[in-house]
Amino acid sequence: MSKVCVVAGVGPGNGASFSRRFASEGYTAVMLARNDAYLEELKSEIDGSLAMACDVRDPAAIVGVFDRIHREVGSVDVLIYNAGSGDWNNVESTTLDGMESSWRTNALGLLVAAQQVIPSMKANQTGWIVVIGATASLRGGPNTAAFASAKAAQRSLAQSMGRSLGPAGVHVSYVIIDGIIDLERTRASRPDLPDEHFMQPDDIAESVYQLTCQHRSAWTFELDLRPYGEKW
Numbered sequence: 001m002s003k004v005c006v007v008a009g010v011g012p013g014n015g016a017s018f019s020r021r022f023a024s025e026g027y028t029a030v031m032l033a034r035n036d037a038y039l040e041e042l043k044s045e046i047d048g049s050l051a052m053a054c055d056v057r058d059p060a061a062i063v064g065v066f067d068r069i070h071r072e073v074g075s076v077d078v079l080i081y082n083a084g085s086g087d088w089n090n091v092e093s094t095t096l097d098g099m100e101s102s103w104r105t106n107a108l109g110l111l112v113a114a115q116q117v118i119p120s121m122k123a124n125q126t127g128w129i130v131v132i133g134a135t136a137s138l139r140g141g142p143n144t145a146a147f148a149s150a151k152a153a154q155r156s157l158a159q160s161m162g163r164s165l166g167p168a169g170v171h172v173s174y175v176i177i178d179g180i181i182d183l184e185r186t187r188a189s190r191p192d193l194p195d196e197h198f199m200q201p202d203d204i205a206e207s208v209y210q211l212t213c214q215h216r217s218a219w220t221f222e223l224d225l226r227p228y229g230e231k232w
Contacts, residue, residue, distance in 0.1 A: 002048070004076050006030045006069060008056055008113055009083030013181045014132060016042055017201035018080050021209050023048045027078070030069055032056070056083045056109030057101060066116035075120035078212055081110050082132045086147030094145045106150035107157055114161060118170065125169035128212040131158045135178045162221050171219050173211045177204070178226040196229030 005022040007015055010031040019029040023046050032054040033039050039051035050073065054065040069076065083105050087098030114129055121127025137155040140148035155174055162172035180186050182198035190197075204225060211220055226232060 003027045003078070004030060004069070004073050005078040005080065006032065006066075006076050006113075006117070007080045007082055008032045008054070008109070009081065009132075010039060010042065011035075012038070013183050013201045014177075014204055015082045017205035018082065018208060019049055020046055021202070021205040022078065022080075025209070028073055030073060030076075032065060056113065057104035059108065059112045062109065062112045063116065066113070070120075075124065076117040076127070077121075078128045078130070079113060079117050080130045080132065080208065081113055083109055084132060084134065084151070086144075086150055088143050088147060089145060090143050091145040099146045099149075102146040102150040103153065106147075107153040110154055110157060118165065121170045122165070122168045127170045129158075129161065129165075129170065129172045130208055130211055131155075131172070131174045132208075133158070133174050133176050135176060137174075137176065159221070166216075166219070169216070171211070171214065171216065173220055174222050175204075175208060175211075176222065176224045178224060178232065179230055180227075194229065196227055199225070199227050 005027040007018045007029060009015055010019060010033040019031050023029040029046060029049040031039055031042060031049055031051050034055050036053050043049050043051040052065050055061050085105055086102035087094060089098060110131060131154060133155055134151050136144050136148040137151035158172055158174040165172055179199040180197060182200050207225055214220060
């Protein structure tokens with residue numbers, strides 16, 4: 001029986017690359033997102049993948065989709081929590097809906113998704129939970145009142161999870177993405193930037209895969225990824 005990797009939050013960038021990378025290693029890649037049409041198209045391109053609709057802002061939807069995964073596929077070996085959208089406004093312009101949506105996506109969704117896979121990982125004394133974060137988790141910008149606070153909460157939650165679950169054999173990692181992902185829309189919005197300023201999703205996926213190959217004597221909790229051409 002193949003190992004199972006669930007990628008929560010699959011789009012044409014990192015989520016698709018995570019799914020391809022783990023499927024190439026023999027995992028059944030279960031792809032979760034709100035966009036049914038995109039998931040079905042991607043499923044046809046990735047052997048060994050499954051597509052399931054899920055809005056991670058809705059705890060009941062998360063519980064339901066993981067119940068389905070456990071019934072149809074089996075226990076989850078790797079959870080990659082890649083959902084990370086948010087509201088982009090300053091503190092004066094941030095709405096209650098924008099704040100709540102950001103927190104539900106980044107923090108509450110992670111909590112609920114993790115709770116669905118932790119019991120079997122602890123029973124098996126092995127498992128990997130990789131959370132895809134952002135530089136906003138470390139500092140708030142003028143127009144990231146909702147997003148940065150939600151990402152900071154996500155990072156703290158992941159750290160708490162790692163400290164709690166590590167002794168049980170479950171490796172929790174937090175990946176800080178510091179850069180612009182190479183996508184058609186990001187290229188169009190920043191045609192002035194050189195190639196080296198953009199991060200390649202497949203390269204990010206390789207780094208994430210390697211986190212799941214580490215020996216427990218030297219686990220990485222926080223991994224900071226940025227393009228070599230970016231000033232920092």
